[in-house]
Structure formats: structure tokens, C-alpha cells
Amino acid sequence: MHRILPAPTVEIDTDDAYHNTRQARGVRPWLIVNMISSADGAMTIDGVSGGLASPGDKDVFGTLRTLPDVILVGAGTAIAEDYNPPSSSVSVRARRLGQGAWPVARVAVVSNSLSLDPTARLFGSRDSRPIVITSQSSDGDRRDRLAEVADIVVAGEDRVDLGAALESLAGIGASVVLCEGGPSLNAQLVAADLVDEMCISLSPMIVGGDARRIVHGAALEVPAQMELRHVLTEDHYLFLRYTVSREVMD
Ligand SMILES: NC(=O)c1ccc[n+]([C@@H]2O[C@H](COP(=O)([O-])OP(=O)(O)OC[C@H]3O[C@@H](n4cnc5c(N)ncnc54)[C@H](OP(=O)(O)O)[C@@H]3O)[C@@H](O)[C@H]2O)c1
Numbered sequence: 001m002h003r004i005l006p007a008p009t010v011e012i013d014t015d016d017a018y019h020n021t022r023q024a025r026g027v028r029p030w031l032i033v034n035m036i037s038s039a040d041g042a043m044t045i046d047g048v049s050g051g052l053a054s055p056g057d058k059d060v061f062g063t064l065r066t067l068p069d070v071i072l073v074g075a076g077t078a079i080a081e082d083y084n085p086p087s088s089s090v091s092v093r094a095r096r097l098g099q100g101a102w103p104v105a106r107v108a109v110v111s112n113s114l115s116l117d118p119t120a121r122l123f124g125s126r127d128s129r130p131i132v133i134t135s136q137s138s139d140g141d142r143r144d145r146l147a148e149v150a151d152i153v154v155a156g157e158d159r160v161d162l163g164a165a166l167e168s169l170a171g172i173g174a175s176v177v178l179c180e181g182g183p184s185l186n187a188q189l190v191a192a193d194l195v196d197e198m199c200i201s202l203s204p205m206i207v208g209g210d211a212r213r214i215v216h217g218a219a220l221e222v223p224a225q226m227e228l229r230h231v232l233t234e235d236h237y238l239f240l241r242y243t244v245s246r247e248v249m250d
Helices: 014-018 055-065 075-080 090-098 140-147 162-171 183-191
Strands: 002-005 030-038 070-074 106-110 131-134 151-154 176-179 197-203 226-234 237-244
Touching: 014 055, 014 226, 030 055, 030 183, 055 197, 055 226, 055 237, 070 075, 070 183, 075 106, 075 183, 106 162, 131 140, 131 162, 140 151, 151 162, 162 183, 176 183
Parallel strands: 030 176, 030 197, 070 106, 070 176, 106 131, 131 151
Antiparallel strands: 002 226, 197 237, 226 237
């Protein structure tokens, strides 16, 4: 892996490249979004993102997973990608524990329908108990069934209020949250101005077809502006790290 921005160009370890200081933003955690896209903007091949990836992308994906307290994901992605709970090496666990964090990040799935399978591998983690974030309107029986394998967070009446959900995650000790998609969850987070950092892996592929982009929802009235923090490259892939610009940073 080489860093080509900021100068000078150097060979770099991904851990060092992504290991910035991130702090909660008031009542809510710092929110990173990490997604991969083809050069022509597709976020999947045959309905999943794996075909776009490379060893370098897997390295970045794994490195980013060592940083947050919670990994946030939409139910569509958790099901489509048969979500895997995160694991940590001994050294990462030691580092996290030394920083007062949980040894491994917890996964939080956002769902209103609660049509999640409690026997899915996501819910079989021995390391960390997953979280299901839902609204008051969701089905009580399904909620009870999932409560056997996950902690349930209720935020919002008809739909999950994502701002309130993030505040609830802060309430259980999360100061950094990593959102791994999908595009409809990302769109709501961007629209609500809840995203602080965007990590995009650009795959050197042209996919064509009608795959959606990494943010898919209503157009923003005003496009969110970002600042480029670094550019890494390996095997013709680009790994871009942006922070979202705000006039007043707190
Ligand atoms: N390229 C990449 O890096 C990448 C990354 C992740 C995913 N993906 C791809 O993205 C696709 C899935 O994305 P998607 O946009 O269809 O789905 P998604 O954003 O992962 O999940 C959407 C689902 O999340 C729940 N949800 C989202 N916002 C909610 C809210 N405010 N309140 C309540 N529930 C809410 C709903 O679940 P319920 O229907 O259960 O209520 C909704 O149907 C898959 O093809 C996956 O492979 C690609």
C-alpha cells in the first residue's frame, strides 16, 4: 500500500493511515461511512459488493473495523451480505482495551420489519452481542424473538430516527460508529447531516448495468461538501478518505 496524498509518496501500513483521533460530536458519536464503488459508480456486482474488492480493499475494510465501538448496517446489507461479526487480533484487542474500548466492535442492524433470522451468523458471535435498532411501530413478537440474540434499541415512532439511534449508541458508550451501508441507510445519514467521514474504495472496474451508487435516496437540496484527507493506492485501486466540511466544527 502506498500513500500518494498527502505528499511525500510513501509506502504505508493501513493501520497507520487510518489511525486518526476521532471524538464524539457532542451528544452523538463520530460517524465514518465506508463503501466500495466501481470506477463507473456501481456499488455491487450481481447484488453484492465482494466482486469489486481486492486484497488491499479487504485490508482497509478490516483496518476500519478495528476503529469503531459500533458497526452500523442496514438490514438489507446484513441479509444480502450474510453479515459477518467482526473479529479482532490479540494486538488489536489489547490496543482497544488500553483505550478503554470494548475488545471488539458491536454490530448494530437497523430494521423496521425485523425480518432478520435469529440463527444468522451475525447473531452467533461469542465475542460481542449484536444490537438491533428499530422503531416503536415494529412487530412485538419479532422483537421478542430477536431480543434472545441481540440487545434491542428503540428509536423513533414509525421509522428509526437515526439521530436518536446514534444518541442511544452514545449512551451505551460508543464514541465512534462505522457505517458499512447500504446506500439507502447512507442516504438518510447524509440527509440528516450525521456523517463526519467518508472512506471510499474506488475499484478499477467498469461494471455498467443498473447497480445503484453508494448513496441512494432523495437528492440533497445542497450537496454535502467534503475535504480530502488522504489517497492510498494498491493494485490500481484508490482508497480515499474524506471528512465532511462544516462551517462550524465543534
Ligand atoms: N459497495 C459497498 O461497499 C456496499 C456496502 C454495503 C452494502 N452494499 C450493497 O447494498 C445493498 C443493500 O443496500 P440497501 O440500500 O438495499 O439496504 P440497506 O441500506 O443496507 O438496508 C435497508 C434496510 O434497512 C432498514 N432501514 C434503513 N433505514 C431505516 C429506518 N430509518 N428505519 C427503519 N429501518 C430502516 C430497513 O430494513 P427493514 O426492511 O428490515 O425494515 C431497510 O429496508 C446490497 O446489495 C449490498 O450488497 C454495498
